[in-house]
Amino acid sequence: MKIDILTLFPDMFSGVLGESIMKKAQEKVKVTFNVIDFRKYADNKHLKVDDYPYGGGAGMVLMPQPIFAAVDDLTKEKIKKPRIILMCPQGATFTQEKAEELAAEDHLIFICGHYEGYDERIREHLITDEISIGDYVLTGGELAAMVITDSVVRLLPGVLGNEDSPVKDSHSSGLLEHPHYTRPANFNGLDVPEVLLSGNHKNIDLWREKESLRRTLKRRPDMLDKIKLSDQQKKWIKE
């Protein structure tokens, strides 16, 4: 997978993409990150990328030319169309489902604005997706692009040590994950649930399934509307 990120602040990405699992992903599987300062595509003498809005009003607007030129350059040898994703608080809210959809692509291009709005022609004639990471406004799309990149890349086969761990994630199954415990079995008088020490894996799986359901019911009951519950799960809910 190739991930291109268009930004005016490329240095913001070095920490996130150069550390931990994102760093390992580039070494272990076929994923390459390419962070590009799109100012270099501006075709004017002062490398200006934004301008005042037609019709007046506050704030600046990102001009279409540098963004179109950058995307043109990044796609010129490609036959298969990439996903061109505009980071924006007006976009569809990002979900685990969207992360899984993007993880199946070969090429993603993120466009990150800062301070400004985008010229509407970018929205109408260039991008394939407009994504928000939540109902709040950031100073720019960079943090949002990092969040999405992280959640997509960790899903690529071979990136996480334990092959099946993304499947058990909170949200992947439609439920929140069950609680975890580790040594010691008693910490300052606080016990680990007995069943986890029993060695009976059938009972452990059942306990985890039930706790996962209980936790979801308590914290995120809205998630239960989106999945089909088994008869056992329906019985547990009534308990």
Ligand code: ADE
């Ligand atoms: N840019 C500014 N705020 C944003 C948000 N919530 N999601 C994605 N991009 C943004």
